[in-house]
Amino acid sequence: MLPFAKSEIDLLIVNNPGYNLGLIGAGIAEAHRLPKRNWLRRQVASDGFDHLEVFRARFTEAMQARGYRLQWPEPLVVVKNVKVPRATLGLRKSYRPVSSDAQMDIGFGFIGYAAAGTQDSAPYRPTVVAAAKLISADGKNPLFTEVVNYNEVFGFYEGKAIVLQPDDAFRYPDFDDLEAAGPTAVSGLKAAFEATADKLAEQFGPVQ
């Protein structure tokens, strides 16, 4: 497994009308969004939730059940001063030879809570966009590429990504509801990362 790119839990109203009304509108929308995002990050930190560790643990377990042994790097995230050219969804543009049988690159797009719009009928839901690429040991041949989208709210990958339906237990019509949920909101993120890891592993065959 190759080191992850740095990724942080976020919060977003995907089609916020403010972003459509010039710099002033976008500024107002961001002014509303950032305190909410910061609350979510504080909540995640206070719960000791590390999305990469949750993903690593679940993906390792799910791949083991299918007969694969994963070797994870230390540290898990690329160190700050190492520049890695990346393409879509954080996947690398090129790969070096490795000594293992193959190498896997996993990148995350949006991760956190996202709502499709501003109305209560477009609730905040846990959302994960993850891409995986398996490359030959010599770094030359892509063997497998896949995108998994837990809660398809963006539409960018419609028809291409594997869609995972969000769990209604973590549906919050308004930010106040999300805030009131407190630690439960973090449980929603954990469930989303675990479901994403399971679905990616499922692409490598049935449990043995």
Next chain:
Amino acid sequence: MRHLLLLAIGIAVAGCAQNRPATRADSTTDDRYVPRIVCAATPSQLTPHALPPAQGRGSRVDFRGAAQCVHDADGAKVPALLYRIDGIATPIALRARLLTDGDNALAVGVSVLDARFGEIDRFGFDRFQQRGSDYQLDAFINRSEPPAAYLLLTPDSAWMDRKARQVTGSRWVAPIITPTLIATYADGSEGSRQVRFRDMGELTLRAIPEQGSSAAP
């Protein structure tokens, strides 16, 4: 001589009926489709279709419209689509996409058969992944002995009448036109619908020689 002629006509009519594409007049039982045509005892009696061209997305096939009838392992009549793949070099990258139409989603399984119609492999509907609102199978057909020669698509009985919820976000845009301003207002909404897995709907199918990398997107 006249008896022989009548017998020949009878056999010809029976053969045509057996291979006749299903029509809307065919009946459904508990909403399941049972073709009222003469039903083949085994897949070997079905007329195979040629695969659509490998380029592009492939043309759509209406499952009920194109299906013939075959008896399954339990003796039940089921609609079936048979495709010939024995001209394609293995390993083969197989992609089957089942198109969701409104609240109905086609749920079939794909059997890989050898030239004697023995089953080499079977991809049930549980191997299909939801992509957008459709369901897609990406699988490999590897070299085998005997080699793969046909694909048989039949409804996956384990999935018939089951339901699934599909939640998606979408964007809408409204124009704002005033004497002094022309602009747009955009917002998003969440849609939720329940689809029912059935033996009706359209599909596309591609089977191409594998060249190295795999799967979507």
